[in-house]
Amino acid sequence: MPELPEVETVRATLEPVLTGRTITHIDITLPRLIKNATVEAFSKALSGCTFTAVGRKGKYLRLCTDGSSDLLVHLRMTGSLIYDAAGNNRPKTAHIVFHLDKGLLYYCDVRTFGCLWLAKPGEKTGISGYDDLGPDANSSAVTADYLREKMKASSRTVKSFLLDQTVLAGLGNIYVDEALFLAGIRPSRRCNHIGKERTQRLAKAIHTVLAEGIEYGGTTIRDFVNGSGREGENQENLAVYGREGTPCKTCGTLIKYVKQGGRGTHYCPHCQH
DNA sequence: TAACACCTGTAA
DNA sequence: TTACAGGTGTTA
Numbered sequence: 001m002p003e004l005p006e007v008e009t010v011r012a013t014l015e016p017v018l019t020g021r022t023i024t025h026i027d028i029t030l031p032r033l034i035k036n037a038t039v040e041a042f043s044k045a046l047s048g049c050t051f052t053a054v055g056r057k058g059k060y061l062r063l064c065t066d067g068s069s070d071l072l073v074h075l076r077m078t079g080s081l082i083y084d085a086a087g088n089n090r091p092k093t094a095h096i097v098f099h100l101d102k103g104l105l106y107y108c109d110v111r112t113f114g115c116l117w118l119a120k121p122g123e124k125t126g127i128s129g130y131d132d133l134g135p136d137a138n139s140s141a142v143t144a145d146y147l148r149e150k151m152k153a154s155s156r157t158v159k160s161f162l163l164d165q166t167v168l169a170g171l172g173n174i175y176v177d178e179a180l181f182l183a184g185i186r187p188s189r190r191c192n193h194i195g196k197e198r199t200q201r202l203a204k205a206i207h208t209v210l211a212e213g214i215e216y217g218g219t220t221i222r223d224f225v226n227g228s229g230r231e232g233e234n235q236e237n238l239a240v241y242g243r244e245g246t247p248c249k250t251c252g253t254l255i256k257y258v259k260q261g262g263r264g265t266h267y268c269p270h271c272q273h
Numbered sequence: 274t275a276a277c278a279c280c281t282g283t284a285a
Numbered sequence: 286t287t288a289c290a291g292g293t294g295t296t297a
Contacts, residue, residue: 078280078282109280110280110281110282111279111280111281111282112279113279113280156274160274222283223282261275262274262275262276262277
């Protein structure tokens with residue numbers, strides 16, 4: 001479900017309502033979602049803690065507390081975190097319920113791929129995947145020069161390169177396909193065969209599609225909702241993702257769908273080379 | 274680098 | 286009935 005713009009939308013909707021709220025107790029009906037603590041340790045570490053901020057790194061949410069541990073969350077495919085001020089609207093798929101001094105925070109997940117961890121405050125958490133993240137894909141660290149250095153040395157396809165969270169954090173299947181369309185680059189192209197000018201276009205395209213995704217509150221194809229339970233609007237703006245068989249918005253050629261590296265991949269055979 | 278695994282729901 | 290889905294970690 002969620003890539004950087006979706007996770008950022010969740011962060012932005014949760015931070016104002018969660019900051020200052022205190023966890024009284026936690027109901028856990030699916031313990032395996034908690035990856036680095038027992039149910040008992042998890043509940044004990046967080047109960048009584050007050051949320052101080054909601055952060056994001058790549059596709060990870062970090063709910064900071066005034067206690068000895070922060071709560072780290074990855075939504076994977078279908079996870080969602082929803083704040084319910086009235087506390088009377090528990091979704092069927094809520095597997096973990098944080099009871100707060102005012103309202104409830106639900107962790108919901110249809111496919112139950114999501115992950116929750118206790119994280120010690122500070123940069124390094126010991127959680128692999130999180131500690132290894134590259135710079136945020138929408139940050140100023142992701143420049144044409146940064147990409148160029150990495151791409152020159154890589155014979156991978158540009159799609160698999162951009163999906164690698166250790167290279168840059170936050171891109172997923174939708175925004176990679178969209179960025180490559182904007183940059184006019186085929187997903188199957190090898191990184192080291194892409195020149196300087198096209199790399200510049202790619203860097204710019206990544207920032208453009210992510211900024212637009214955030215501006216429109218994320219992309220809802222099926223499941224995505226923000227921290228208030230509302231869907232995004234960015235699906236209206238997609239140029240290629242999910243548009244296979246329909247005309248390219250630029251040239252009218254039909255958008256193609258192929259499997260690449262196990263992922264559904266969408267591109268315009270006329271505009272992208 | 275590709276297949277498979279983790280799961281459930283929906284659409285073809 | 287089968288294929289597929291905003292992700293990622295492990296295995297051949």
